[in-house]
Amino acid sequence: MSSSTAKCPYSGTQAAGTAAAVPVPQPLRSPGGVSEAPVAHWLDVEGLAADPYAAYARLRAESPVAWVPKLNKFLVTSYGGCHGIEQDQETFSANVSGSTMNRAIGAQPMLRKDDPEHAIDRAPINPVLRPKSIKEAWAPVFARNAETYLDALEDKGPGHADLNTDYAAPLASKNLIDLLGLLDADVDQVRRWSHDFIAGMGNVLDDPGIWARCDASTADADALLAELIPFYRKNPDASLVSALANSGLPVEDVAANTKLAISGGLNEPQHMVTNMVWALSRHPAQREAVLADPALWAAAFDETVRWQSPIGMYPRQATRDTVLEGVAIPAGAGIGVVVASANRDQSWFGPGAEDFDIHRPKRPHLAFGAGVHLCAGHWAAKSAIGQIAVPKAYERFGSLRVDEQRAESWGGWVFRGLSSLPVTWN
Amino acid sequence: MPTITFTQPDGSEQVLQVADGTTLMRAAVSNGVDGIVGECGGQAMCATCHVYVRPEYARSLPEITEDEDEMLDCTTAARTDASRLGCQVAVGPTLGAIVVDVPADQV
Ligand code: HEM
Ligand code: FES
Numbered sequence: 001m002s003s004s005t006a007k008c009p010y011s012g013t014q015a016a017g018t019a020a021a022v023p024v025p026q027p028l029r030s031p032g033g034v035s036e037a038p039v040a041h042w043l044d045v046e047g048l049a050a051d052p053y054a055a056y057a058r059l060r061a062e063s064p065v066a067w068v069p070k071l072n073k074f075l076v077t078s079y080g081g082c083h084g085i086e087q088d089q090e091t092f093s094a095n096v097s098g099s100t101m102n103r104a105i106g107a108q109p110m111l112r113k114d115d116p117e118h119a120i121d122r123a124p125i126n127p128v129l130r131p132k133s134i135k136e137a138w139a140p141v142f143a144r145n146a147e148t149y150l151d152a153l154e155d156k157g158p159g160h161a162d163l164n165t166d167y168a169a170p171l172a173s174k175n176l177i178d179l180l181g182l183l184d185a186d187v188d189q190v191r192r193w194s195h196d197f198i199a200g201m202g203n204v205l206d207d208p209g210i211w212a213r214c215d216a217s218t219a220d221a222d223a224l225l226a227e228l229i230p231f232y233r234k235n236p237d238a239s240l241v242s243a244l245a246n247s248g249l250p251v252e253d254v255a256a257n258t259k260l261a262i263s264g265g266l267n268e269p270q271h272m273v274t275n276m277v278w279a280l281s282r283h284p285a286q287r288e289a290v291l292a293d294p295a296l297w298a299a300a301f302d303e304t305v306r307w308q309s310p311i312g313m314y315p316r317q318a319t320r321d322t323v324l325e326g327v328a329i330p331a332g333a334g335i336g337v338v339v340a341s342a343n344r345d346q347s348w349f350g351p352g353a354e355d356f357d358i359h360r361p362k363r364p365h366l367a368f369g370a371g372v373h374l375c376a377g378h379w380a381a382k383s384a385i386g387q388i389a390v391p392k393a394y395e396r397f398g399s400l401r402v403d404e405q406r407a408e409s410w411g412g413w414v415f416r417g418l419s420s421l422p423v424t425w426n
Numbered sequence: 427m428p429t430i431t432f433t434q435p436d437g438s439e440q441v442l443q444v445a446d447g448t449t450l451m452r453a454a455v456s457n458g459v460d461g462i463v464g465e466c467g468g469q470a471m472c473a474t475c476h477v478y479v480r481p482e483y484a485r486s487l488p489e490i491t492e493d494e495d496e497m498l499d500c501t502t503a504a505r506t507d508a509s510r511l512g513c514q515v516a517v518g519p520t521l522g523a524i525v526v527d528v529p530a531d532q533v
Contacts, residue, residue, distance in 0.1 A: 372467035
């Protein structure tokens, strides 16, 4: 028996073995009665951004597959429903029509393709993002970047520091610049690109100002890639753009997938830094436990991403008439997969699903999606944030906590996070 | 049709008959076998499809690739000489039957 789990950068971090094997959620299609979708007229879509969780609880209880006229979509809020969608990409396609994502970044990235096309784009980046490459090539870089921005946070001082603006935001940007290999790009520039692409992806109302900013950032990023692609063909390294440049993919696909990673690889890690400190500040006993036993950082990361999922909802489209959890869904219908709600489903996580508990029995959650589109950067995020950025912040400031004297600010539901988190220390 | 037998930690067994070319992970996930998650859909990116293959079938298995080897270091239950990723082993003409043990922990 060669037990070699110790080589994994993330092992030793799991909560001690929970007894039972992981049960599988209920089958997707109920054999029994099929009903018309309930309509959630009551749902205040504009109000979700302030705090969506009470509305999610009501949706799960009353109509876990509901038609929401204001969104022109079905919202699926149960764990079983969301998980079932991810297991069947032939019925639930990621190639949604009228995709603002394709418009925003100028071509169709892997996240808007189904297999087998999706796999052609995805395969070259997987080796860059598996645990070994993350540990050997990138963890030292993530650690150096964390120290740099902890210095900046320290300079601000405990009366003025904002964990989002002074640490999480520039750190997430610098980590992404390095991992992608965006040589010479600066932290504010890549934050602006990411912001503009995401705004474009959400521009369902076709606001021309949003398109103008998005197109300008796309042009900037494309100009940089026009230099980087030939450079990395001559000088390959461990970065993501290097892997894409040497994959044989056409330049347009290299560029689209790089811009996808710029859009999806910045805000979520940034939000996870602040979410973890926010959650631990509100749960002092758990904070003490993790500071006393660093092996618990993995559980702290995992529980935070479940409890406050940075990506709350992502889209799919039905390719044929189907039945999901007993509800008829017609071909062509748009579907919102509300993973932030699935991640609090009591029928999957038990009666304490709404609570933050790093000691809960381990269960798969959907904060990184599931199936072939499972987040490509999930090992990178676990390492950069869960093992490095947040533990190092507590190493530097043992008494780091939310500063109750100054206001914090949460927002969003499709993407949700803190835009400001004042912190202090002794 | 090839058969796959999944044995749970409590000793209970599930025998599945599946088409040639089906991976152990896909067979388990589509048939509701407890304890196989298959989070990444079979890309050797998650290690939540870990199984222990009974030694008598070891010789009929495909070689472990570098990617699989790396991911096997990240299984939640301890890796042993019998460990494989269920998504990297398919049944078919050279592997007509297989018996695997499902680990107690997958995440
Ligand atoms: C905690 C941080 C993160 C969270 C919560 C997160 C979440 C997600 C989710 C939910 C998806 C699936 C979306 C869907 O299926 O429609 C996804 C996909 C993706 N993520 Fe992340 N992500 C994070 C960090 C990163 C990072 C750091 C990168 C940078 C490399 C990244 C790159 C990607 C890519 C390329 C995809 C598309 C994968 C595909 O289509 O096969 N993510 N992410
Ligand atoms: S299903 Fe993810 S590694 Fe096998």
